Amino acid sequence: MNKPLRRVAIFCGLLVMALLVRVNWVQFVQADELRTDDKNRRVSIERYSQPRGNIIVDGKPITGSTKTTDSDFEYKRTYTDGPMWSPVTGYASQAFGANQLEKLNDGILTGTDDRLFFNRTIDMLTGKDQQGGDVVTSLDAKAQKAAFEGLGNRKGAVVALDPSTGAIKALASTPSYDPSEFSGNSEKDSERWTKLNKDKDKPMLNRALKESYPPGSTFKVVTSAAALESGKIDDINAKTNSPDPFKLPLSSDTLGNDGNHPCENASLKVALQWSCNTVYANLSNQIGNEEMRNYAAKFGFNDAEVDTPVRAAESLYPEMDKPQNAMGGIGQASVTATPLQMAMVASSVANDGKLMKPYMVEELRAPNLNVVEQADPEEYGEPMSEDHARDLQDMMENVVSAGTGTNARIPGMTVGGKTGTAQHGENNKLNPYAWFISYAKDSDGKKVAVAVVIESDQAANRDDISGGGLAAPIAKSVMQAVLGK
Amino acid sequence: MSSSTHTSTISSGSLPSRRNTELLMLIFAVAIPIFAYINVGLAKEGTVPAGVFGYAAGLGCLAAVAHLVVRKFAPYADPLMLPLATLLNGMGLVLMWRLDLEPSLGSTKAAPTQLMWSTLGLALFVAVLVFLKDHRVLQRYTYISMMVALVLLIMPIVPGIGHSVYGARIWIQIPGVGTLQPGEFAKIVIAIFFAGYLMVKRDALALASRRFMGLYLPRGRDLGPILVIWAMSLMILVFETDLGTSLLFFGLFVIMLYVATERTSWIVFGLTLAIVGAVVVGSFEPHVHSRVEDWLDPMKTVRETGNADQPAQAMWAFGSGGVLGSGLGQGFSRLIGFAAKSDYIFATIGEELGLAGSMAIILVYGLLVQRGIRTALAARDPFGKLLAVGLAGALGLQVFVVIGGVTGLIPLTGQALPFIAQGGSSVIANWALVAILLRISDTARRPAPAPAPSPDAEMTQVVRTS
Numbered sequence: 001m002n003k004p005l006r007r008v009a010i011f012c013g014l015l016v017m018a019l020l021v022r023v024n025w026v027q028f029v030q031a032d033e034l035r036t037d038d039k040n041r042r043v044s045i046e047r048y049s050q051p052r053g054n055i056i057v058d059g060k061p062i063t064g065s066t067k068t069t070d071s072d073f074e075y076k077r078t079y080t081d082g083p084m085w086s087p088v089t090g091y092a093s094q095a096f097g098a099n100q101l102e103k104l105n106d107g108i109l110t111g112t113d114d115r116l117f118f119n120r121t122i123d124m125l126t127g128k129d130q131q132g133g134d135v136v137t138s139l140d141a142k143a144q145k146a147a148f149e150g151l152g153n154r155k156g157a158v159v160a161l162d163p164s165t166g167a168i169k170a171l172a173s174t175p176s177y178d179p180s181e182f183s184g185n186s187e188k189d190s191e192r193w194t195k196l197n198k199d200k201d202k203p204m205l206n207r208a209l210k211e212s213y214p215p216g217s218t219f220k221v222v223t224s225a226a227a228l229e230s231g232k233i234d235d236i237n238a239k240t241n242s243p244d245p246f247k248l249p250l251s252s253d254t255l256g257n258d259g260n261h262p263c264e265n266a267s268l269k270v271a272l273q274w275s276c277n278t279v280y281a282n283l284s285n286q287i288g289n290e291e292m293r294n295y296a297a298k299f300g301f302n303d304a305e306v307d308t309p310v311r312a313a314e315s316l317y318p319e320m321d322k323p324q325n326a327m328g329g330i331g332q333a334s335v336t337a338t339p340l341q342m343a344m345v346a347s348s349v350a351n352d353g354k355l356m357k358p359y360m361v362e363e364l365r366a367p368n369l370n371v372v373e374q375a376d377p378e379e380y381g382e383p384m385s386e387d388h389a390r391d392l393q394d395m396m397e398n399v400v401s402a403g404t405g406t407n408a409r410i411p412g413m414t415v416g417g418k419t420g421t422a423q424h425g426e427n428n429k430l431n432p433y434a435w436f437i438s439y440a441k442d443s444d445g446k447k448v449a450v451a452v453v454i455e456s457d458q459a460a461n462r463d464d465i466s467g468g469g470l471a472a473p474i475a476k477s478v479m480q481a482v483l484g485k
Numbered sequence: 486m487s488s489s490t491h492t493s494t495i496s497s498g499s500l501p502s503r504r505n506t507e508l509l510m511l512i513f514a515v516a517i518p519i520f521a522y523i524n525v526g527l528a529k530e531g532t533v534p535a536g537v538f539g540y541a542a543g544l545g546c547l548a549a550v551a552h553l554v555v556r557k558f559a560p561y562a563d564p565l566m567l568p569l570a571t572l573l574n575g576m577g578l579v580l581m582w583r584l585d586l587e588p589s590l591g592s593t594k595a596a597p598t599q600l601m602w603s604t605l606g607l608a609l610f611v612a613v614l615v616f617l618k619d620h621r622v623l624q625r626y627t628y629i630s631m632m633v634a635l636v637l638l639i640m641p642i643v644p645g646i647g648h649s650v651y652g653a654r655i656w657i658q659i660p661g662v663g664t665l666q667p668g669e670f671a672k673i674v675i676a677i678f679f680a681g682y683l684m685v686k687r688d689a690l691a692l693a694s695r696r697f698m699g700l701y702l703p704r705g706r707d708l709g710p711i712l713v714i715w716a717m718s719l720m721i722l723v724f725e726t727d728l729g730t731s732l733l734f735f736g737l738f739v740i741m742l743y744v745a746t747e748r749t750s751w752i753v754f755g756l757t758l759a760i761v762g763a764v765v766v767g768s769f770e771p772h773v774h775s776r777v778e779d780w781l782d783p784m785k786t787v788r789e790t791g792n793a794d795q796p797a798q799a800m801w802a803f804g805s806g807g808v809l810g811s812g813l814g815q816g817f818s819r820l821i822g823f824a825a826k827s828d829y830i831f832a833t834i835g836e837e838l839g840l841a842g843s844m845a846i847i848l849v850y851g852l853l854v855q856r857g858i859r860t861a862l863a864a865r866d867p868f869g870k871l872l873a874v875g876l877a878g879a880l881g882l883q884v885f886v887v888i889g890g891v892t893g894l895i896p897l898t899g900q901a902l903p904f905i906a907q908g909g910s911s912v913i914a915n916w917a918l919v920a921i922l923l924r925i926s927d928t929a930r931r932p933a934p935a936p937a938p939s940p941d942a943e944m945t946q947v948v949r950t951s
Contacts, residue, residue: 001870002862004744008874009858011740012881016851019885020844022894026803027840034804039787039797042805042817072589 041072046110048073048094053109053132053367055089055101058141061134063089071185077102082178084148087157087171087206088139088360090310091179096193100206100310101135101361108133108364108372115364115372131367138167138362138375143448146481147172150474156434156454157207157339160478163347163439163447165377166356168308169482170450173207209312212336213453216422217275218435218467219331221345224268224395226295227283228388236268236391246278248323255281255326258421272395273403275419277330284329285322292325293317298383299355300344301337308340308358315341331422339451342437344380347449349396349416350439353389355380392416396439405436407472410480414441417475419467431456436471440479448482450475500930503564504556510568515541515548518575521813525583528814540582543600544575547607558614559927563860566926569853570904570919574603574912576846577905579813580833584826587819595826595907602909606916613920620925624868627681634674637667638717638734642724668730669901669914672737672883673921676875679738683745684868691746714738715758722766728773729890729898733882735759740878741871744861767896780896795821799829799891802836803843810839826907828899831891847888850903854881857922863929873925876918 026034036043051065052075062085064078073094079085090100098106107113111120111132123130140160147158151174160170177196182189196204205211227233233240244264245254257263261274271279284292293302296317306312315337320328327333340358348355357380364373384392396416399405405417417438424430434456439449452471519541526534534540548571555562582596617623623630641647646657656664683690715735722731739755767777778785783796793801798821806816816836821829835843857877864870883900890897901911 001744001747001867004747005858005861005870005874008740008744008878009855009862012854012858012878013851015881015885016847016854018894019847019888019892022889022892023803023835023840023843023847026800026892027806027835027843028808030800031804031807031840034801035807037801037804039784039791039793040801040805041793041820042801045817 044094045072047106048075050111050129050131051075052077052092053111053134055085055109056134056136057085057088057139057144060141068094068184073185076185077179077183079178079180079183082180083176084144084172086176086179087173087208088137088144089179090206091183093179093183093189093193094185095189096182101137104309105135105361105364108135111367113372116366119366119368133367133372134365135361136363136365137360138162138169139171139360140169140482142481143170143478144172146170146477147452147474148174148176150452150477151454154454154456154470155201155207156452156471157211158450158452158474158478159208159339159343160448160450160482161343161347161356161358162482163351163356163449166347166358166380167362167375167377168358168360169448170478171208171360173205175201175203177203206310207453208339209308209310210338212313212315212338212341213433213435213455214335214422214424215331215337215342216420216433216435216467217277217331218342218345218418218420218437218451219329219335219337220272220275220280221349221392221396221418221437222296222299222301223280223284223287223292223329224272224392225299225349225384225388226287226292227268228391229295229384230287230291232283232286233268236395239265239267240271240279240282241265242271242276242279242282244276244278246281246326248281248326249285250321251323253323269395269398272418273398275404280329281326282329285326287329289320289322289325289328292328293319295383296335298381299348300341300380306340306358308360310360312338312340331420339453341451342435342453343449343451346396346417346437346439346451348383349389349392350441350447350449351389352386353384354382400438404466404468405438405472407468408436408438408476408479410440410476412443413479413483415439415476415479417472419472421466434467434470436467436475438472438475438479440483442483446483448479450478452478500561500932502556502560504552504560507555507564507567508552510565511548511552511571514568514572515544515575517572518544518579521576521579522582524812525579525586525814528812529583529586540578544571544578547571547604551607551610554611554614555923559923561930561932562923562927563856563930566853566856566919566923569849569856570916573846573849573853573904574606574916577830577912578603580830580905581826581907583814583837584819584830584833586814587825589819590823590825598909599907599912602912603916605909606913609913610916610920613917614924617921617924620869620872620921620928621866623677623872623921624681624684627678627685630674630678630681634671634678637671637674638721638730640667666901666908666910668727668733669908669910671730672733672879673876673914673918675734675737676741676872676879679741680868680871680875683741683871687745687867690742690751691748712758715762719762719766722762722773723770727899728776728896729883729886729900732759732886732898733879733900735762736882737875737879740882741875744874745867745871773896776896776898780890780893783893793820795824795829796893796897798822799832800893802832803892806836806839806843808840810835810837810842813837827901828887828897828906829891830902830906831888834905835892846905847884850880850884850888853919854878854884856926857881860922860926860929864925865929869925869928873922876922880915880918 054061055063062080065075066078068076077092090102092098092102109132111130143160147170158172182193242265245256247254255277257277263276263278266276266279301315301317304314318334324333328335357378359375362375363371366372393416400408400415400417404419408415408417420435422433434454437451441447452475454470522540523533581599585594585596640657658664718731718735742751767773779796783800786794787797802818818833818836854877861870861873886898887900887902889895901908903915
């Protein structure tokens, strides 16, 4: 009987061997994949096991961490002035994950980023808990406050940029939400999350980056640049050949102007001053859809990857037929733009034709305050020559000093701007969007560019909704906040 | 039997009893769980746990009693089996206590109960060694064993006393005492029955056969018993939805049949039957079918519903443990949920002790099985050989189906990990199993009795004395 016994012994040895191979497979070969699986709760437990690093504005954290007792996650996120800053920070919730800066910089904030490997190793050797690093933003607390409070109870968004670097100074969106309300993992957090997501006013929507609106008359700045760059206009003060009203090509429809302004055959400067639809529709028609698309693209339109690093929605100047393209020249038809996009337009004019890539993370810092990554301002492109940029500055400053944008005047500063009132809805039945884009320069040459959009509420009187009336005062206070006057 | 002379380490001459080796090993087997216990306390509460002296004294006393009983009643028994079993039982107690510290696993404390069962198990261990002077006595109870085994296996499906837990009817309810898993005891009784039965029938089963395609096929009438056993294990599978017991039961029979007859054809035949049975039942019986689905893709439920079920949780526990583990008390195996202390206890070992720990535990089981088979090799009587290989094989198969199931090597079966998993039946039955193996090895290694003094010698003595 001993021969089969030996074989049974070998068989049992094989069973043991199979188990050993299997545990090696699971715990060694597959270990990393299993350990880092999103659904593996240990990943979240680890993430919330120590205070998260902070997001910093003007040297002060706008986020924090607090100990919880209601779940197996030890720390949860808190936010200072959550509704004001949520378009910047995004949220980091134990139950619902993270977005925006909280998500994009999760590795730094939790301390798991590869660039913090050295810190982690030291911490491990000295027996300290892993620590998260900080994200230092380019934002300006005063400007953000001015923007957020300026929007008040209205729906809308504000973006402010430093034209010379592309640094985002303000990024506000209303109505907003407080990410602290659902940063935990309890029933209450869950109720709040559901309620916010169901709210028809969409408080969770970051209007400054993620919503695109018809830009209306503010787009005339882009059309002006296209007219100058394409050579259709050489002199902004020369009369153009523009009928009023303008008959749309291939159509029996005609386009007129609001108010009683000298728009017929008006020069480019006068046309921008009084926001003459007829002149710009005519110009866009002359330039043609393909060229208009090219010029718009230089400002950032039709680019699906404008990352701040939070990715903005794509602003569009699509392929359109002739009458549509004519309407596109005045920021109607299928043309859409995010508030960030329109701030970029203003900023390129203010920066003498150079468009800087917008960004909001100034630096990433390790827990020991070493800089891990430093922002390096980059040029996005050059949508217009320096000469043409100066022409446009002349035109936009004229709008503020003598045209539709007088509400944005700031004593002692050079301010240029453009109003917009964009129609939308079927047969333009819905209340229009009020736009204002502008820039300001102080005597030291410090600059700021701003875009403001306000979605009117139903109760508002339709006539009151004009970029100059609603949006320009907000732009003014934001510019003052940035330039410190 | 012709090759028994090759078992070189075992001879009929006088052998060292090796009880001192056992004592030394036993000291390690007690010390390791005590350190593990302190480790858990330090990790969970930051202090050396208050109960450490009680635990050390308890485990030490149990081991000491077991050792003294072996020294007295089975002095030539294998020196490794007791320390290996003690180590496993001690680690099991530590893991129970460690998981008791997780509030999310419920407020019922498993460790005190488990300690009580371990004590009872050791009492049975002592009783077996004291009262079973010779394992061959068991041969007398061959057919009684068969009856007992049948009763034990059928009990869980009897209405009234049968008790279904999470889909498997492998429990019986004893009023006032709690639940019992008769399958654990059946394992031993069946091994006794098979050993007795096969010893008598092995010649018939081995010799009468026809040659077909290079294999000696058994005669039709000799197929009877294996078909009956096969049918029974399928019935267990279908009516008790217990893959583990069914596999164990059938596997045990095939192994013992092979050892008794030395015929490979039985293995081929047995494997064929097992595969046919498993495929058929696996495809049609819903409980078993879902286990197979879980095995093929443990992450399926997670992907489809977003909720992680136990197979997925176990995989994450193993992966998160990695090579060195999180350390005792520092893992999150509580995420597995209700079966963390029983079916899935090995996942806690994997996560907290890492690949190193799980390999160590597997090797400890491997050693225990190997000592059992070695006992079978050394045994001098066929009944002892068959019984020893049966018991060792049962232990080996059980460890394989449990650990293989939890790690996803084979479908999960719902058996208890011997000595470690929560559950009284398992601990008690396995201590008895080890006791029987020790008894067989003691008989095998004991020096032959001195030859009766011859009258001549006596004469000489008388002369010399006078």
